[in-house]
Amino acid sequence: MNHYDVADFPFKGSIGHLLGASALLKDRLLDKHLAHLDITAAQFKVLFFIGHERANTPAELCRELSIDSGSMTRMLDRLARKDLLLRQPCQNDRRSVRLHLSEAGQAVHAQSPQIAAAAMNELVGSLSREELRTLTGLLDKILQAHGVLPSDQPQENRA
Missing domain, CATH: 1.10.287 (Helix Hairpins)
Known part of the structure; x- marks a missing residue:
């Protein structure tokens, strides 16, 4: 079923515009709720995916989060510098690494339900x-x- 017409497509107010604006707002709210941990929403998502064992290599994270490999490498570098992430060589393929949460990363991950709930409650509070x-x-x-x-x-x- 077609809901939009080419002749008068409303870029502002379309489902794409509203979903995009909602996603940006969600990340801003997450950033606010993560400020005390000195991590961003994007970094939180990486820790979340690793902590929930949804991804354990940079390539898997790139696919899951739709982030290019260069950006992912820089983000993983920042998380490693913050002592939240550990990189270990893969035993089967020495060219790749496996990602694990450090003790500090596990502590952040343990707080993820409270942080996510608080941010999402603020998002949909109305x-x-x-x-x-x-x-x-x-x-x-x-x-x-x-x-x-x-x-x-x-x-x-x-x-």
Whole structure:
């Protein structure tokens, strides 16, 4: 079903514009809630993915987070300088490294549920519980239609 017309496409106010602005706001709020740890939202996401074992190589992080390899290398360097991340040579392929959280990185990761909940509550604080459920349901529907989310994951775990 077509909802937009080429002749009068509303770049401002379109779903793409609103999703992009929402993503930027989410990262700004995360930055605010992470300031006391001296890490950014982007760095937090890297620690989160490593801590949840969703990625353990720079290449996997690049794919998961849609970040180019040069930017990822610089980010990993910063996290290593902050003693949050450890790089270990891969035993099977000495050209690659495995990423692990340091003790300090694990401490940050342990705080991730509280930090994420606080930032997301601030983000959606103007919505009622039902409005949030509707919004997440609609976004789930879009993402499932494009194969981005599995359809078997309960919605209440994503809201």
